[in-house]
Amino acid sequence: MTTDHALTALTERVRRFADERDWQQFHTPKNLAMALAGEVGELLAELQWLTPQESAAVMADPGSAARVRAEIGDVMIYLTRLADVLGIDLVAAATDKLADSARRYPVDRSRGSAAKAPRVE
Amino acid sequence: MTTDHALTALTERVRRFADERDWQQFHTPKNLAMALAGEVGELLAELQWLTPQESAAVMADPGSAARVRAEIGDVMIYLTRLADVLGIDLVAAATDKLADSARRYPVDRSRGSAAKAPRVE
Amino acid sequence: MTTDHALTALTERVRRFADERDWQQFHTPKNLAMALAGEVGELLAELQWLTPQESAAVMADPGSAARVRAEIGDVMIYLTRLADVLGIDLVAAATDKLADSARRYPVDRSRGSAAKAPRVE
């Protein structure tokens, strides 16, 4: 599976954004990973005091929906930029990892139990 | 801009992965954001002791390249799953946020200076 | 308020640990902040699929208690090391920030509501 149009267009858009501002110099993988983590931290801050139920309804309130969507957008921007700088195809990397996880978490041994490593990875 | 085929296919694949294992019950936005942060932490661990130069060359070594690609894959899996659960289009959210950032960081005032908020967002 | 004996002893112990291994060269504030974030990511991974109630009981199970305590220990090690490298007194920095927060979150306006910024900071 290769990444197609929309994600490619986003990658190019983010690259141009950085190029126009001469920010390539700051965009080492190390720095971008930190920036990604910083944005994920902001996303956590939107959800940290919510109950699971409240978090499931977070998009029902226009104010929090906009904030969560903006944080998700920031995370995606930095992840896209990091993958671009590293030469990694995001969708292919995720698809390959999911195939690994399917082997490590067989359906019959993993079903319905958090105790049995209920992780996507 | 709407999310394209490959990303849609990934979203469906991750959703099926969770459904087959009956893990939807664990996949609240709150829990998924934590899992996303945990995976970003593993990515940071791959890069934390590297110099900026070493981080820029991290894909040249097959061993670290594979580890970094796998961590990026994990991050993308959880980000895709979180966006799916929230009903957010990842590419559209990132594109909108990038447009905001273009307004907040005009090219002529932002060029080449980390002091001038050299952030993609 | 100044940091007391036990915390000073820990700071010195961590410093000696790094010195003996000649790891000062890796311990820039930037790298240590990444390592701190990586350890916090491991802590999140211990708690991510738990309900709030399960997380409140996490120390009742010897296995998870040991894992959570070890992750908390790692976080504290890196935070102590980072503060040492930066010349920051951890307890004084926290105490000052708490005083700021007391001004920003007056008791009468903050009581009992997550909507009213229920943050310690």
Next chain:
Amino acid sequence: MTTDHALTALTERVRRFADERDWQQFHTPKNLAMALAGEVGELLAELQWLTPQESAAVMADPGSAARVRAEIGDVMIYLTRLADVLGIDLVAAATDKLADSARRYPVDRSRGSAAKAPRVE
């Protein structure tokens, strides 16, 4: 080693801060770990675009020194609160973990090489 006066006083101060605002209800280990991660994210944001050298000099500028100290203070507040809620002695947990690490990273095999797992933990 047991934690003594200053850290105990901080723990009590943070506890009283939460009690006065009736925020114990929000302070599950899960929520506090998320808040801790959010604060670490803010710390990363202060350092993300700096070179290692700039990060080593971050306390020389009064503005960044104040911001970094405040973020470190926030991280320490949440770590202290989390440890209190879990019944964990921060200094003892870190000291025990450091002893583990001393066994896993013998001085003679670990000296001076990032390739040889240059981690404090």
